[in-house]
Amino acid sequence: MSGDEQILEQIYDALDGGDPQSAEALARQALERQHEDDPVLRLLHGVALLDLDRPAEAAESLKRAIDLDPDDAEARSNLAVALFRSGRFAEATLEAERARADDCDLPDAHAILGLLAERRGSFEESDRFLNRAAELDPERFPPPVRLSRAEFEAEVRRAGARLPEDFRRHLDAVVLTVEDVPADELIFEGDPPLDPELLGLFVGVPLTERSHLALFGELPPRILLFQRNLERNAVDHDDLRDEIAVTVYHELGHFLGFDEAELAGLDLA
Numbered sequence: 001m002s003g004d005e006q007i008l009e010q011i012y013d014a015l016d017g018g019d020p021q022s023a024e025a026l027a028r029q030a031l032e033r034q035h036e037d038d039p040v041l042r043l044l045h046g047v048a049l050l051d052l053d054r055p056a057e058a059a060e061s062l063k064r065a066i067d068l069d070p071d072d073a074e075a076r077s078n079l080a081v082a083l084f085r086s087g088r089f090a091e092a093t094l095e096a097e098r099a100r101a102d103d104c105d106l107p108d109a110h111a112i113l114g115l116l117a118e119r120r121g122s123f124e125e126s127d128r129f130l131n132r133a134a135e136l137d138p139e140r141f142p143p144p145v146r147l148s149r150a151e152f153e154a155e156v157r158r159a160g161a162r163l164p165e166d167f168r169r170h171l172d173a174v175v176l177t178v179e180d181v182p183a184d185e186l187i188f189e190g191d192p193p194l195d196p197e198l199l200g201l202f203v204g205v206p207l208t209e210r211s212h213l214a215l216f217g218e219l220p221p222r223i224l225l226f227q228r229n230l231e232r233n234a235v236d237h238d239d240l241r242d243e244i245a246v247t248v249y250h251e252l253g254h255f256l257g258f259d260e261a262e263l264a265g266l267d268l269a
Helices: 003-016 021-033 038-052 055-068 073-085 089-102 108-120 121-137 148-164 227-232 237-255 260-264
Strands: 175-180 200-203 221-226
Touching: 003 021, 003 038, 003 089, 021 038, 038 055, 038 073, 055 073, 055 227, 073 089, 073 108, 089 108, 108 121, 148 175, 148 237, 200 237, 221 227, 221 237, 237 260
Parallel strands: 175 221
Antiparallel strands: 200 221
């Protein structure tokens, strides 16, 4: 096996083993060693950056992969994902449609087209794409669990009842709101944009930063839960129930003043 083949195998192993940081470093080092025109390395570098939640950088590497190999449907579908996560929905749609045209049986292309249709509010079209992705690769793209809004809100109430007492007693201080997906104005409120696949979000002033004087004229704190994102993130009804509970717990933790590092140390199961 040549040195180049060994590097590629190491990158694949790192990605398959859930170590995108090592995969990104290996791919970047290989690209810097006079392999900048290798489309496979560019693709793998972009995939690693996506796994590291660096979609804007991933998009640049994946665009270069496509420049080098315009017929690579996998690179196009990953570029569509990177553009989607960057909030560049129109560009993502063009790349996803091109990827599906190049390979009509590529599950990734159907999956990202489902997410894009969902953002347009075309839920039936979205489920057709998502279910097709599930048919093609059920392990990576299980069909989304679907509940009515009333059923979902009932699960949210059950999730609140499952919280530890020191959290549960604060639930009355926040407004729990269920939405389908994050609205554009919410996604683009800051820079960089929020992840469109966000499961939940706390909006407001944390309890630790509130004062009696600041309460007048202030909107009540809210926890937003994004139903369709949560449904897509679950493999079955029990898993969805757990995802809802963890998300409520997590966002209520932000209301109580915990940061991400502190929340990571809590038992949110």
